[in-house]
Every structure is written in C-alpha cells, then in structure tokens.
Amino acid sequence: MAIKRTKLEPTIPAASLSDIIFLLLIFFLVTTTMAVEKGLPMSLPGKESKTVKLKQDAVFHISILADGTVSTKETGPLPVGRIRPLIEEKLIANDKLVIVIETHPDANYGIMIDVLDELRLAKANRISLKTTASGA
Numbered sequence: 001m002a003i004k005r006t007k008l009e010p011t012i013p014a015a016s017l018s019d020i021i022f023l024l025l026i027f028f029l030v031t032t033t034m035a036v037e038k039g040l041p042m043s044l045p046g047k048e049s050k051t052v053k054l055k056q057d058a059v060f061h062i063s064i065l066a067d068g069t070v071s072t073k074e075t076g077p078l079p080v081g082r083i084r085p086l087i088e089e090k091l092i093a094n095d096k097l098v099i100v101i102e103t104h105p106d107a108n109y110g111i112m113i114d115v116l117d118e119l120r121l122a123k124a125n126r127i128s129l130k131t132t133a134s135g136a
Contacts, residue, residue: 054098057094058094058096058097058098059097059098059099059100060072060087060090060097060098060099060100061073061099061100061102062083062099062100062101062102062115063102063103063104063132064101064102064103064104064107064111064112064115065104065107066104066105066106066107067107068107068108068111070083070111070115072086080111080114080115080118081118083115083118083119083122084118084119084121084122085122087099087118087119087122087124088122088123091122091123091124096126097124097126098126098127098128099119099124099126099127099128100127100128100129100130101115101116101119101127101128101129101130102130102131102132103129103130103131103132104131104132105131105132112129
C-alpha cells in the first residue's frame with residue numbers, strides 16, 4: 001500500500017499582515033520628527049500703519065540687478081561677503097538705519113536671500129524689501 005503524501009507549500013499568514021503594517025505606520029508617524037524651519041521674522045504693515053518719512057541719511061539702498069550684481073550707491077558693485085562689514089559700520093554710525101533691498105524681478109532669488117543673511121549677521125533689524133521696475 002502506497003501512502004500518498006501531499007506537499008505543503010510554505011505560506012505567510014495574511015490575516016495579521018494588515019495589523020502589522022498599520023502598527024508600523026503608526027510607529028513611524030509618531031517617532032518621526034517634523035523639520036520646522038525658522039525664517040526671518042518680518043512685520044508686515046497693517047491697516048492702521050502710517051507712512052513714515054525718513055531722512056535720506058537714515059536710509060541705505062542695496063540694489064540687486066537682473067544679472068545678479070549687488071551694488072550700492074556709495075560703493076558700486078560689491079561681493080555679497082562685503083555687505084556685512086559695510087552694514088556693521090553703517091549701524092555703528094546710525095543704529096536706526098533702514099536698509100532697503102531693491103531687487104530686480106529677473107534677479108536670482110538666492111542672491112536676495114544671501115543679502116538678507118548678511119544683514120541678519122550684521123544685526124540689522126530695519127529692512128525693507130522693494131522690487132525695481134522691470135525696465136530699469
């Protein structure tokens with residue numbers, strides 16, 4: 001008499017697989033930290049804000065041209081790394097100095113961020129952002 005053997009194939013029980021996946025999903029959601037980026041704190045004008053007239057010597061203009069050149073009226077074109085010491089000197093002379101960054105619409109956005117970073121390192125608190133006319 002021959003005994004017939006049935007061959008069993010190895011299987012993974014799928015009944016608890018969805019439970020395990022759900023628990024892993026919850027585990028990763030709970031343990032993952034969210035990257036919180038801190039930007040530059042800026043106060044935007046409200047409805048009740050008034051236009052303030054400033055003396056010309058209380059305002060310092062930095063221009064960013066379409067080709068990425070950074071310049072001032074006093075120094076002409078200058079590298080981004082030179083902005084920090086220049087602003088530090090200006091802030092020692094006038095601690096209420098307002099710095100106006102005039103950026104051309106076609107200029108690289110990263111250059112404006114680099115200029116803002118340099119101003120932040122120089123501890124400049126009064127910064128105004130302005131876009132130049134596209135034809136200028």
